[in-house]
Amino acid sequence: MSTNDHVTPAHAAQAHAHPNPGVAGDGHSHGTRKSYLTGFVLSVILTAIPFWLVMGNVIADSMITTPVIMAFGVAQILVHMIYFLHMNTKSEGGWTMMAAIFTIIVVVIALSGSLWVMYHLNTNMMPGHTMDPASLM
Numbered sequence: 328m329s330t331n332d333h334v335t336p337a338h339a340a341q342a343h344a345h346p347n348p349g350v351a352g353d354g355h356s357h358g359t360r361k362s363y364l365t366g367f368v369l370s371v372i373l374t375a376i377p378f379w380l381v382m383g384n385v386i387a388d389s390m391i392t393t394p395v396i397m398a399f400g401v402a403q404i405l406v407h408m409i410y411f412l413h414m415n416t417k418s419e420g421g422w423t424m425m426a427a428i429f430t431i432i433v434v435v436i437a438l439s440g441s442l443w444v445m446y447h448l449n450t451n452m453m454p455g456h457t458m459d460p461a462s463l464m
Contacts, residue, residue: 357413358410358411358413362410363410363411365410366406366407366409366410366411369403369406369410370403370406370407373399373402373403373406374403376399377395377396377399377400380392380395380396381396393442397438400438401434404430404434408427408430414426414427
């Protein structure tokens with residue numbers, strides 16, 4: 328009988344727990360119920376606070392509100408990457424960290440481009456054009 332033919336209950340549980348039993352300690356982080364609930368609660372909080380800031384007009388200056396909301400958005404992206412996508416520096420030989428860096432670059436480009444376009448649309452709209460109901464009739 329070879330050593331591979333003998334399977335102990337501990338080895339059987341390990342083989343059953345991981346889809347690739349030949350790979351041990353590959354760095355994959357499979358989430359637990361607690362980690363998913365933590366991620367969910369953080370996501371709800373990081374959505375509710377910016378909603379409250381805008382709808383309650385808590386910060387009167389929109390030039391301050393915008394970066395605050397963007398910071399909450401970046402924090403929510405990080406929460407999703409850590410708690411739901413299980414990205415860390417150890418899994419898959421660091422490739423998930425490269426994906427995280429790429430995601431951050433794309434988010435920065437999208438956010439800054441969107442703000443740049445919205446700012447220039449606001450400043451370059453036709454001056455003096457009002458939506459007065461009397462002028463429409």
